[in-house]
Structure formats: structure tokens, C-alpha cells
Amino acid sequence: MAILNKLIPSAIIALSITSCNMATQQTDDFDYTVDRFADIEVLRYKVPEFENLSVNQKALIYYLTEAAITGRDILWDQNGKYNLPIRQTLEQIYVNFDGDKESAEFKAFEKYLKQIWFANGIHHHYSMDKFTPEFSQEFFATQVKAIAPENLPLNGKLVDEFIAELSPVIFDPAVMAKRVNQAEGEDLITTSANNLYDGVTQAEVEAYYAALKNPNDTTPISFGLNTQVTKKDGKVVENVYKVGGLYSDAISRIVELLDKATEYAENDAQRNTINKLIEYYQTGDLSLFDEYSILWLQDTASQVDFINGFIESYGDPLGMTGAWESIVNFKNVQASNRTQIISDNAQWFEDNSPIDPRFRKEEVKGVSAKVITAAILSGDAYPATPIGINLPNSNWIRANYGSKSVTIENITQAYDAASQGNGFNEEFVYDQETRDLMSKYLFITDNLHTDLHECLGHGSGKLLPGVDPDALKAHGATLEETRADLFALYYLADPKLVELGLLDNPEAYKAEYYKYMLNGMMTQLMRIEPGKDVEEAHMRNRKLIAEWAYENGKADNVVELVEKDGKTFIKINDYDKLRELFGKLLSEIQRIKSEGDYEAGRNIVEKYAVKVDPKLHAEVLERYSHLDIAPYKGFVNPIYTPEFDADGKIVDVKISYDEDYIPQMLRYARDYSPLTK
Numbered sequence: 001m002a003i004l005n006k007l008i009p010s011a012i013i014a015l016s017i018t019s020c021n022m023a024t025q026q027t028d029d030f031d032y033t034v035d036r037f038a039d040i041e042v043l044r045y046k047v048p049e050f051e052n053l054s055v056n057q058k059a060l061i062y063y064l065t066e067a068a069i070t071g072r073d074i075l076w077d078q079n080g081k082y083n084l085p086i087r088q089t090l091e092q093i094y095v096n097f098d099g100d101k102e103s104a105e106f107k108a109f110e111k112y113l114k115q116i117w118f119a120n121g122i123h124h125h126y127s128m129d130k131f132t133p134e135f136s137q138e139f140f141a142t143q144v145k146a147i148a149p150e151n152l153p154l155n156g157k158l159v160d161e162f163i164a165e166l167s168p169v170i171f172d173p174a175v176m177a178k179r180v181n182q183a184e185g186e187d188l189i190t191t192s193a194n195n196l197y198d199g200v201t202q203a204e205v206e207a208y209y210a211a212l213k214n215p216n217d218t219t220p221i222s223f224g225l226n227t228q229v230t231k232k233d234g235k236v237v238e239n240v241y242k243v244g245g246l247y248s249d250a251i252s253r254i255v256e257l258l259d260k261a262t263e264y265a266e267n268d269a270q271r272n273t274i275n276k277l278i279e280y281y282q283t284g285d286l287s288l289f290d291e292y293s294i295l296w297l298q299d300t301a302s303q304v305d306f307i308n309g310f311i312e313s314y315g316d317p318l319g320m321t322g323a324w325e326s327i328v329n330f331k332n333v334q335a336s337n338r339t340q341i342i343s344d345n346a347q348w349f350e351d352n353s354p355i356d357p358r359f360r361k362e363e364v365k366g367v368s369a370k371v372i373t374a375a376i377l378s379g380d381a382y383p384a385t386p387i388g389i390n391l392p393n394s395n396w397i398r399a400n401y402g403s404k405s406v407t408i409e410n411i412t413q414a415y416d417a418a419s420q421g422n423g424f425n426e427e428f429v430y431d432q433e434t435r436d437l438m439s440k441y442l443f444i445t446d447n448l449h450t451d452l453h454e455c456l457g458h459g460s461g462k463l464l465p466g467v468d469p470d471a472l473k474a475h476g477a478t479l480e481e482t483r484a485d486l487f488a489l490y491y492l493a494d495p496k497l498v499e500l501g502l503l504d505n506p507e508a509y510k511a512e513y514y515k516y517m518l519n520g521m522m523t524q525l526m527r528i529e530p531g532k533d534v535e536e537a538h539m540r541n542r543k544l545i546a547e548w549a550y551e552n553g554k555a556d557n558v559v560e561l562v563e564k565d566g567k568t569f570i571k572i573n574d575y576d577k578l579r580e581l582f583g584k585l586l587s588e589i590q591r592i593k594s595e596g597d598y599e600a601g602r603n604i605v606e607k608y609a610v611k612v613d614p615k616l617h618a619e620v621l622e623r624y625s626h627l628d629i630a631p632y633k634g635f636v637n638p639i640y641t642p643e644f645d646a647d648g649k650i651v652d653v654k655i656s657y658d659e660d661y662i663p664q665m666l667r668y669a670r671d672y673s674p675l676t677k
Ligand code: ZN
Pocket: 001, 002, 003, 004, 453, 458, 480, 481, 484
């Protein structure tokens, strides 16, 4: 519930923060762009200051990055049960192909393979729709037959049976059409193609968990977080992801690497945290995962940090099972001054929040926030990655122990640098004055928005006693992101930020307000196919906020849609009133969450967040098509190469950035695939 996801290709400026409140133009000859295909652009990111870490820290990072890459296949299998055999087969075809590599058929095949690499499976990582291959079924069958059978994941089948099994999964649009189905009124489990449930209905799963949950338990485990739900002898059961359970070969290897990492831990607290994670992986016991989460969030002294496990549940239509992910990172000490100031003032923000005082937290606990430098991305965070994270997700742990919040600045920096000069602002921003404001202040206000969203937004407010944290069901994720975004938007315009030295201009927030309204009402639609609804939680949240503010500000003409040269533009007439509207909506969303008002939550989502105006949509797509901007971006990782002494101790780790997309995917498949051997 807590990732600010997959940044919108916002603005265009390449700015870097040199202190809390100053942004300066940077020049940079790093080669950010790696590959471009379908709706995707692949970038690379820098890891500044890695060279200046201690040898111990570098060695720690090295083993944690190895553990990260090792878990990648887990996510592939969670996303769909045919994903790994399909990937393995297509990779075999790719490396063994000896025909014409310039032929249209091979090019189409290569594009499809690049798409499924990017999505960790056969469904689009964002829209959840199955990809449509542009190569023929005959090509596929012919190529499979050309591969030595021992190099195929036949699993006891004959080659012809194997082809017959995979072909409809790849080619028939009706088979496994959607990874996560959120359509109101359908059985969300049986109509979703993910592999988190097998052979069970939504009603069976809900009844199963309802029987397990004790409403009086004040410290409940995160039910279903690390399991696949299936049936055995007619009864609903959970297959646990653990050593000796599901994904054992990958998890055992992760445990070995984590164990190596403990040798280089920065301090005892960090060593204990890693050991607790190992214990959890060995047993699958979710109460140990809670213990681990508490140790993890309390370790604020270590510079190196990481996530490794089953974390975010967007891939589960019921929001229970965690997708496997790992991000290894270290603190950006200088930029963290900014988030330190915010978290030091957390109580002030909570006390002044424009919500019903009954829903405020009397005492904000342990909000720790930092700016980090990502060293590796894997699983659910690779190649498409979040720009901010706030964990853990367990409500009672957040209430009793607080949470840890990060802004990943080397990723936002790479997005910004790569989008320099792409013509977006010229096409979509109403006037030069707004463009100037954006080029001056959007990088800092975007980062502050992420800081406030993650560090304070998700952690703010409280549920009334007895309210089920899952009461908002399928709309919970959208409404939670809405709440965190509104909190950030409301405070971005507060004079307090200037007083705290976080911004040097009381007008700076307007850059982010403009971008937010533009994105929520218009430009994010370029990610939606004509005729389709908005489905992804973060996109729904942004649309909900922008459309609600537009609609409810109409009487005062707060935000206008104006036409210029036959094109539609957003024009904001009254920024102060817009801020008031954000505050008012925050108050209502907080009420919905605090009271668990499912009906109101559903109504507001259905009214503002889902349906797309087809005329405006077509216009946005048309204008975008001239810019050739990829709607989605993701990253390749750097390579870490350790140097050992005679006793096998690491004496240095070198970083390099020269690996391209296809070589990285093939190397990971070759060297880090414990589940396909
Ligand atoms: Zn969030």
C-alpha cells in the first residue's frame, strides 16, 4: 500500500538538488538511454558516492545485490504459472536463432521478448493486459522444434504437447487475458491470471480468511502475504513461500547470500535484522516477518539498507499476497537533511492537518525518512521501479512503531535527465510563465511531494477503534494513495515549508499543482488504450484528485479546460482555492478510511477515478504520438564486481555501467535462475 509508483514522465528539466532549497542546472555526459521498444524506454542510473563507501559497506552491498537478483524468478512465477517456461523457451530461441535477424518476424519476436522481460511475464506491468505477439504461431512452433529438447523446460512432456500447451497462453487473447482483474462484480480471483491463487474462487478465499481472522487481535499477522492459496482434498489450503516450501530453491539461495552479508554488517542491529529475515524465510512464519519489520524500521543508524521479501500486494486483486521484490540502497547523507527536517516536524503536520480531529494521531510515532541512492533493483522493482517507498505495510506496526520512508533520488534524477528536451512541456503546458515555474521548481517540489507522501502522508491519521483495515477492499489501495497524495499536495503550499527552509519561494508549489492537475486529467491518459478504463491504483488516485478538484471548483472557476489552436489546456485560475479543495478532499478521504466507509469509498472512486472522456483521450494520444515519448520507463542495473583476498574476504567492489538491456536479461537468466534449472 505504500509505494509511490512508476513516475509519470513529467517534466523535462534536468535539475539536481545541491542543497535543501536550491536547484541548479546540471550538465552531465552520462549515457542514460539504453533501449526503446513498444511503449517502453529503458534507462540506466548512476550510483553516486558508491566508490566512497567503506570496503565493508561495499561488500555488504555486494552480497545483498546478489540476494536481490537471485529472487527475480519468484516474481515471474507469482505473475503467472507459464511465465518461466515461456521465458526460458523464448530465450533459447533467441540465442540459438540462425535465420535472418533482420526479418520482420524475428524483429517482432525480439520485441515481444523485450516486453515480457520488462513486465516479468506475459502481461503488461502496468495495464495488466496480456501482450499481443506480432510473430506467428508457426514461427514459434518451428523455432521450438529446432531447439535441443534437453534445453527446453518440457517437464516430462513431448515437444508437440509442450508447444500445444504454451501456444494458446501466448497467442490466444481470451486465455489468461488479464493478470489482475479489478472489474466490479466479477470473481476477481478466477478472472485474474496471476499465480497467487490456483483452483479457488473469490468466495472461497474470502471465507477462508474470514475464518482465520480474529477481530479482537490487535497485532494480526499479514494474512496471505507469503502464500499461494489452493485446494487440497477439496479443502482450501495455503502453500507457503519458504525454505522447503514453494520457491524453496530460490529462497534457500537468498538465505545463503544474506548469511554472507551478515559477515559485513555495519553493526549488531543490522546483523540481527538480517538474521531475523533469514529465520522468517526458513520458517515462513509471518509473526517473524512482523518482528523483522520492527527491527528493520528501528535500524536508522546503518547507512546501507535493503528490502528483500514479499512486500507490496498490488498484484493480488484482494490485496493480500506480497509480490517478491528487493531494493538495495544506501543513505544520501546530504539530501537526507531535507527529509530529516520533515520528520522532525511530523507532529506539527499531523496536528494541523485539515481533517476531523477524531481521525488525527495524538502522537506520531517514529516517522523516519531519508533520501537514498539505489544500488540494485530487483523483482517487483525491476525494471520499472518506484521512486519512493514507505514500509512496513502492517497497520498495527505503523501505529505502534512508525514506519520508514525513503525517496530514491538517483532514480528521479535519471528520469529527469533522460526526459530533458523531449518537448512535453511545450506541447501540454498552458503558457510560458507556467513552464518557467516548472523548470525552476518542479524537480524540488516533485521530490518534496514524494517525501511528504511517503514520510508523513501514509503514516498520518488513524482508524477508529474496531474498523477493519481491509474494509475498503478492492478500493483500499486507490484510496490510500489518494490520501497520501492529498496530504503532500496540501502541505506543499503551506508557508511552513518556506519557514523550514525547504523551499525558497512561497509560489514554488504551483509548479507541482499544475503538473498534478495536468497529469491527473490529461497526460496520464497516454498510458490507456482507447476505450479502456483507468485501472491501476496510482493512476486512479491521481485522476480522482484532479477530477474531483476540477468538478468541485467549477462554481468558482478554480481550474479551467481552455482551448487554444484547437488543443485543450489546463488553466489554473486560483491556486489558493485549489489548495483548499485538496484539503477538503483529504478530510473526506480520511473520514472514509477512518470509518471504513466502503460505500462512500466505492462511489467516489467509481465517479471520478475510472471512466475516461473518449474525446479528450483521443486528443492526448494524438498529441503524444508526435513527441515520441515512451509512456513507461525502467532501468538496467549496474554491475558489481568483487575482488577477493587469499582468504576469500572481499577487499574491494568495482561498479560499472556498461551493460545493455538484452545482455543483462540473458545474464540474469543464465546466472540467477534457481527456479528454471
Ligand atoms: Zn504511496
